[in-house]
Amino acid sequence: MFGLLARLSEIDSRAEAAVRVIAAFDALVEGRVSASTLTRATAALAECTAGMHLLDGTALRVAHNGTVDSSDRDVPRSRIDLGDGRAVWIEREGDAEALDDLILERFALATRVLVTPPRVISAATIADPALTELLISESAGTEERARAIQLLGLVPNLPIRIVAVSTSEDRDPGTEAVALVARTRTPVRPLRVATVGRTAGLILQPRQNADLVVSDLQGSVRDRLQERDPGSGRSLDLRVGIGNLVSPQDARTSWLQALLALRFTVQGENSAVVDHALLGSLTLLADVPISQIAANVDVVALQAISETESGKLDLRALDALCRTGSLRLAANSLHMHHSSIAARVTRAEERLGWDLGTPDGILRARIALQSLHFLNNGES
Structure with a gap:
């Protein structure tokens, strides 16, 4: 070393x-x-x-x-x-x-x-999974939640925000979650972390600068994704969904919002972090049954394109265009020349038969790409 x-x-x-x-x-x-x-x-x-x-x-x-x-x-x-x-x-x-x-x-x-002193580590990072699950449980009563809030060291009348963190199976999501917060420039205390399945839940209760938490996390994820896995040399798979600020008693609401936002994330510097507050009506897509998504002609067409490596790159370019709204910004987000992005979008346009030069065409592509993402991840 x-x-x-x-x-x-x-x-x-x-x-x-x-x-x-x-x-x-x-x-x-x-x-x-x-x-x-x-x-x-x-x-x-x-x-x-x-x-x-x-x-x-x-x-x-x-x-x-x-x-x-x-x-x-x-x-x-x-x-x-x-x-x-x-x-x-x-x-x-x-x-x-x-x-x-x-x-x-x-x-x-x-x-x-x-x-960090042991008394701070135990209170500021690792949360008791049982207490965390109780806090976000659907069946817990008001008194049970109040006790969990107290034992977790949270302030009852100060809003919290829950963040869902997902990573590849060979990495620990809880460790990645703590590392992300450690990279932020705005101190976040108190902080609680618990792992539920393959997803880490960050319970954040910033005492000040609460509005900076989202932008700080986005910056941390971008920095992390620019690094390489020391073992494989590949880019890290790290995705983050951010729930809204809520009362500690309503922690479950923020947790479900974070999980929903996580479903909309796509691996990449500019799409790996999704704030539920910015999704708006896009959340309606999450209610469409997976069987209907699989049968949709637009999704079928995109699926066919994605079967080749070149096609996957074409769809990445199309997705970047939909997310940024311009070829130049899409090129910047993928670190490619804008002429390369234009060529790939044109190729996708020819195969799909859509006019991607209109707002309706971009909207259609955005919905279809998100639906394909749900389909490939087995989400309904």
Whole structure:
């Protein structure tokens, strides 16, 4: 691990180096390393002394070669305060390096996850599954919900929002959910996480800046999807559905909204996060029986196109056009040239026989593509 970190400075591409920095800290978080190991890794990565103020008031400083540095030199520090007397910093003599801000930010995020006091970890992250299921249960009474709200440490009169997180079968959705919140720039406390089946439920009750939670999560997911699975090298499969703000007593409503929004997500930087509040009348599509969807002529036509790899790319281009409203924006979302998008949309248009240059044609394609998504995922 430390050999990898030390070699990062030799990488010519800053963009690639930034991705590797993020991956290195993600690996440290996943490995649940100690405070000293995290600080030592940061110092090796930054090639300068790194430090951390712990909750008990002690300071941990490690030089770039991995040795504990107990000196008290007057060296310029870039610092982030974490609250409760905790802080992290890096010390560099001379000009700052290009990746210093990113390294310090990831150091702080990793510290929030790994070096949180036990009393905060138990209350702020992992929720009792039984209490969570009781909170979102259809059959629970008012008194039972009130008790669950109290035991989960939620404020009874402060709105909550539930977020549903889904990932591939080889990854833990609960871990991914915590990692997403750790990446947000707006602190979210209290936070509760419980896994229901293959879906993680995030119970968020932000005390301030509640409106920023959605945009922060969208940014976190985009950042995560730009990384690669260290094992397979493939893009990560990560999708998020966001429920509305509700009273804690109405947690089930937000949970069901989050699950419904999750059904509308499609893997990709600009479609992996769906906010239920923005779906509006599109939610009516979720009530159409799967048998009717399978028999629809538009869905059948799209299914035929999707049987080849080239056809799948054509449908991705068409979907991007429907979501963004313009060829240029669609091209940006898929990191392709707009002429390539135009060619693929034209090819799909010829096979379907629809006029995709009209609002009605785009609406028809949008509905059919979403219906095909439901069909392929076995959702009715």
